[in-house]
Amino acid sequence: MILTVTLNPAIDHTLALSEPLVDGDVARTGEYELNSGGKGINVSQYLRHLGVETTTTGLLGGMTGEFIRNELDEDGIAHDFVEVSERTRLNTTISAPDAEYKINHHGPTVDESVIDELIDLISDHDPEVVVIGGSLPPGLDVDAIDRLAEGGPWETVVDVGGESLAELDAQYSLCKPNEVELAAATGMPCETIAECREAAQALREQGFDRVVASLGAAGALYVSEDTVLFAESLDIDVADTVGAGDALLSGVLAALHTGESPERVLSYGVAVSARLVTTAGTVVDHLDDVPELADRVRIVEDPD
Numbered sequence: 481m482i483l484t485v486t487l488n489p490a491i492d493h494t495l496a497l498s499e500p501l502v503d504g505d506v507a508r509t510g511e512y513e514l515n516s517g518g519k520g521i522n523v524s525q526y527l528r529h530l531g532v533e534t535t536t537t538g539l540l541g542g543m544t545g546e547f548i549r550n551e552l553d554e555d556g557i558a559h560d561f562v563e564v565s566e567r568t569r570l571n572t573t574i575s576a577p578d579a580e581y582k583i584n585h586h587g588p589t590v591d592e593s594v595i596d597e598l599i600d601l602i603s604d605h606d607p608e609v610v611v612i613g614g615s616l617p618p619g620l621d622v623d624a625i626d627r628l629a630e631g632g633p634w635e636t637v638v639d640v641g642g643e644s645l646a647e648l649d650a651q652y653s654l655c656k657p658n659e660v661e662l663a664a665a666t667g668m669p670c671e672t673i674a675e676c677r678e679a680a681q682a683l684r685e686q687g688f689d690r691v692v693a694s695l696g697a698a699g700a701l702y703v704s705e706d707t708v709l710f711a712e713s714l715d716i717d718v719a720d721t722v723g724a725g726d727a728l729l730s731g732v733l734a735a736l737h738t739g740e741s742p743e744r745v746l747s748y749g750v751a752v753s754a755r756l757v758t759t760a761g762t763v764v765d766h767l768d769d770v771p772e773l774a775d776r777v778r779i780v781e782d783p784d
């Protein structure tokens with residue numbers, strides 16, 4: 481079972497505007513989505529659609545936390561959260577014709593004792609893999625991630641910010657930075673695919689068995705001890721990109737879970753990500769077409 485941990489979940493409020501934002505004008509829209517979000521929660525949503533057994537955990541509080549619980553119940557996603565006293569945050573994405581704006585709150589302040597509660601809760605579920613995703617709320621530092629990773633016999637996957645990646649000390653089976661996080665984690669330039677590849681190889685040596693890097697419209701990289709692969713992204717119409725990295729990670733984890741080849745692992749990730757960005761918000765109805773989309777992904781070995 482793959483268990484996900486979101487230490488700083490959010491309601492994702494996604495708005496679509498038909499005109500660019502103008503300073504001083506009121507922008508009006510009829511279209512919006514309110515989704516349960518945060519990186520670990522998103523990963524569990526996509527894993528469930530991919531047929532992988534998953535439970536989502538983390539910290540929730542207040543009426544926004546209750547909204548997320550209800551959404552997860554409606555979507556049939558198993559969940560078990562530690563309750564915190566302050567309200568879970570609400571993050572906003574504005575999709576305008578000329579730009580995409582994303583505004584994330586820092587989230588509620590929590591006490592570091594919640595990590596002990598979480599380790600007990602995770603142990604009760606006895607997962608094979610724990611995925612820790614997203615930012616840390618005020619009150620926690622990067623040590624919380626290492627403690628979760630070392631809290632039991634599970635293997636741990638991380639999708640956290642670049643500065644956090646650089647400071648982690650535990651052993652991780654996989655991390656999924658984007659190109660900005662790769663640069664921040666390594667201090668190396670990440671302007672080209674070759675530079676991203678070098679940075680991913682350097683990051684691997686810091687304690688990550690595999691690095692899967694999402695490179696936006698350019699594609700994605702998979703770097704393990706003996707394999708370096710690059711996948712071009714699929715040519716699709718993008719509604720918004722929120723959750724694209726989580727979708728990539730879900731596809732990768734689902735394919736690893738069933739023992740697929742590295743090529744298939746990467747193409748599955750790219751396919752789930754492509755499928756997600758064609759839909760507004762972070763929720764998808766189904767992922768039935770992923771195997772077919774994965775067949776269309778072009779993989780390059782040892783890219784320059």
Ligand SMILES: O=P(O)(O)OC[C@@]1(O)O[C@H](CO)[C@@H](O)[C@@H]1O
Pocket residue numbers: 488490491492516517518519522571584613614615616722723724725726762
């Ligand atoms: O502020 P964080 O924790 O880094 O990211 C949170 C977030 O932007 O990540 C998800 C998309 O990846 C969204 O569901 C959510 O709003």
